[in-house]
Amino acid sequence: MRLTRYLAFGVAFSVFSFPSFAEKNIVSNTQKENARALMQTALESDLAYDIVESLTTEVGPRLAGSEAEKRARDWGVALGKELGFDKVSVEEFTMPFWDRGHLHISLTTPYTQPLYGTALGGAGPSKERFDAEVVYFRDIHALAAVKEGEIAGKAAFVDGDFLVKSQTGAGYGPANQRRRIGWQHAQRGGAKALVVRSVGSSSHRFPHTGMMSESKEGWADIPVIAISNPDADHLRRLHKLGTPLHVSLHSTSKWKGDVSSGNVILDLIGSEKPEEIVLIGGHLDSWDLGTGAVDDGAGVAITTAAAVLISKLPKRPKRTIRVVMFGAEEVGLLGAFAYAKQHENNLHNHVVATESDFGARSIWRLVSNVNPEATKLIDEIAKVISPLGIVRGGSDVPGGGPDIIPLVEKGVPTIRLNQNGRDYFDLHHTPDDTLDKIDPDELAQNVAAYAATIYMIADADVALKE
Structure with missing residues (x-):
């Protein structure tokens, strides 16, 4: 993975300072400036495309529970370390393996x-x-x-x-x-x-x-x-x-007994409230007919790249940003349920969760399901990212993505950046799910939206969970 050239691009943000006094606005002017700088940098970056290219080319199809999914976890760990995440880990779980x-x-x-x-x-x-x-x-x-x-x-x-x-x-x-x-x-x-x-x-x-x-x-x-x-x-x-x-x-086709799978966890530790977690991610496994580019290599790439951009700001946001590359999503959200169980004693500190798992087309809408005060924050965030062509959707829309469902059931608030899925079901779960279907500019727009949105949520003074 030749991604090391991205480890020094934080200078794009150095012109913005962080005030020591409390801002009255729910999103401060400084936070807005940093969010806009993140958006601009993301639109000019090909980091996400390089990540999904690396995953689909070097690992290929990643059937849940297979040796290929194990190689994908190793790839995710190596990527997280190369891109400078503070903590990189794998949380394993056991699952039954079905072979085609x-x-x-x-x-x-x-x-x-x-x-x-x-x-x-x-x-x-x-x-x-x-x-x-x-x-x-x-x-x-x-x-x-x-x-x-x-x-x-x-x-x-x-x-x-x-x-x-x-x-x-x-x-x-x-x-x-x-x-x-x-x-x-x-x-x-x-x-x-x-x-x-x-x-x-x-x-x-x-x-x-x-x-x-x-x-x-x-x-x-x-x-x-x-x-x-x-x-x-x-x-x-x-x-x-x-x-x-x-x-x-x-x-x-038949079942072949129990095997190990796992979730890859990449953490950026928050500067003031490190115990509070803003969780983003995608799923690492794919069906085996194609190479899992739009489902869901793109989601892994979008959220990982967004977190990397945020990490290059002069100061880390207040809360921890956690990227989860979920395992075994396609066969029943097994990684998602394993994560919820393994973290059940700390889910009260998961203040917002979302997943990118609907392809790689442009984001067009922001929806949420958070408390009233945090809804005002999301409303302000929507204004900041509106130049990307994104409108504010409903404020009582549960979900956040398939792998977020077990967290929602435990009371974790969610947002979701809705992608244009018009051709998604032409591609996903088919042999046609390959890298050439991803438009680099649309992928970059996704990263811009995620980077700005997640940064403003992670750095906000608003109580995100009741």
Whole structure:
């Protein structure tokens, strides 16, 4: 990682001094000046791009629990030390490891045609290669109506619709039900396998993977395969013609026992209130079809680069800024829940948390869920970062990002800098999630927004937690 040239750029901030007297404004003029300087420096920096390039190139795909995810943790530790964080550590946890294995899937009736598919996380293997009649279901609701044993020995295909492109990603959750719980209905019906339309907005023949939901009885015993949108369209057209459909399928995906994963923690210690933590981050693991550039190498790079910029100010902000590279997010937020458990006795000192995990497009909105006094602070921060094209959104929006959910459940306040997700579901969880999809200028805008926002929060005199 050739990032050492960034360790001396703090001089850009040296013109701004820190007054010894208390400022009356909720964000002082000096803090605003420093925030604007951070924004300008971030817009001219390619540090975040270099970080995500390094991660995706030197480590590559990072399936949760795999040897590659272990290499990513080692990479994160080396990066944190190289960039000068005060404290760098790894907090390990144990998790079950699911391996994708090998997949063959092909249409065999009315003719032979390969289908582009991928096993879904948690899916079971097939004992051998088999050929099965396909039973068509228009959506997850139709499959849910299947009676026990009704489709024994057959392959269920759940169709659906293209995910509509949206800046906010609306619609993904409801559409995702076929991926998450479809297997439970198919297995109850006696199906030999389940095939689903990929939950994505891409018109390319790229299947979209992701984790299924575990039932109270455990995980799927049958293969569960997502096929690309064009292949799903093809099956739908054949079904409308009344043509009998058969597929040939063989999958070796399976669980392989418990392994170690972990969260990489990078701390910048606060100058006056080091016990109070402003937590930012992204998740280090990725699905294994692409190289995890937009999901979520970008988030790791954005938050790490923002913290590095803040560290080069003449004086550290009052509170500690903690960057967490969460492990095993894709398979059920396992790193997030491990972090909340490992820090449960200190969560009262976590005053704000947020995550970047929605790609690498420009940030357009700032939302929050903090106390009334801190809401006034966020309102003022929104004014400072508005030249970046960011508007102030709701002040009672819970969340902060997927890995922040366990912290929210424990009462940690949140903000979130919403990114434009219009093409996010074209890319994430697919083979198309690669570095070339990241625009360096948009990535820099993200860093500018994070650096200014997190600096002003970490340096504020406002009580951030009730």
